[in-house]
Amino acid sequence: MSITKEELIAKLNKDLEWEYAAAVQYVQHAAVLTGPKYNATQKELIVHANEELAHAISIAVQIDYLGGVPSIKVEKVETAPDAVTLLTQDLKGERHAIESYQQRIAEAESLRLYGLRRALEDILIQEEEHERDIAAALAE
Numbered sequence: 001m002s003i004t005k006e007e008l009i010a011k012l013n014k015d016l017e018w019e020y021a022a023a024v025q026y027v028q029h030a031a032v033l034t035g036p037k038y039n040a041t042q043k044e045l046i047v048h049a050n051e052e053l054a055h056a057i058s059i060a061v062q063i064d065y066l067g068g069v070p071s072i073k074v075e076k077v078e079t080a081p082d083a084v085t086l087l088t089q090d091l092k093g094e095r096h097a098i099e100s101y102q103q104r105i106a107e108a109e110s111l112r113l114y115g116l117r118r119a120l121e122d123i124l125i126q127e128e129e130h131e132r133d134i135a136a137a138l139a140e
Contacts, residue, residue, distance in 0.1 A: 003107045009068035011107070012059055014075075015100055019056035021075040022093055023049050028079055029086045038083055041137040045090070048130050055123045062116050087138050094131040101127060 026049035030042045060070035078089040101124040108117040 003110060005066060005111060006068075008104075008107050008111060008113075009063055009066050011100075011104060012063050012066075013068065013071040015097075015104065016056055016059045016063065016071050017073045017075040018093070018097060018100070019052050019059060020073075021077050022097070023052040023056065024074060025077045025079070025090065025093065026052060028077070029090060032079070033083050033086060035083060038137070041087070044133050044137070048090075048133070051126050051130070055126070058119050058123060062119055066113075066116070084138065087134055091131065091134045091138065094127055094134060097127040098124065098131060 026045045030045035030049065033042050033045065063070045078093075080086050080089065101120050105117050105120045105124065108114075108120060
């Protein structure tokens, strides 16, 4: 795998923009999710929103450490009028994040950026947990 530090910073900035979007989307989805069977899911989405913000902070710190400037752009945020569509959007976002972080971990490894790799592995663990939580909520 051949990637430059500058290319990695650009990809991390895109990941950062997706983390901002995930935090915003989870806040909105938790607020509009309705129905008694989603009470626990609403609470979990708020936890997810806070974790996504923590991911954004971690990535921003890493971008700065690498000599880049953290983005302030927010990627696309999705919403819908019904719970199943909302949660399906969230699941799609988590699967995108998992795929991206798997790639980013390999890229960090190739550049021997082991601290970055470790930070990304921690984020990946939480993204996989989010995926499991949402998949379980959709199976209710």
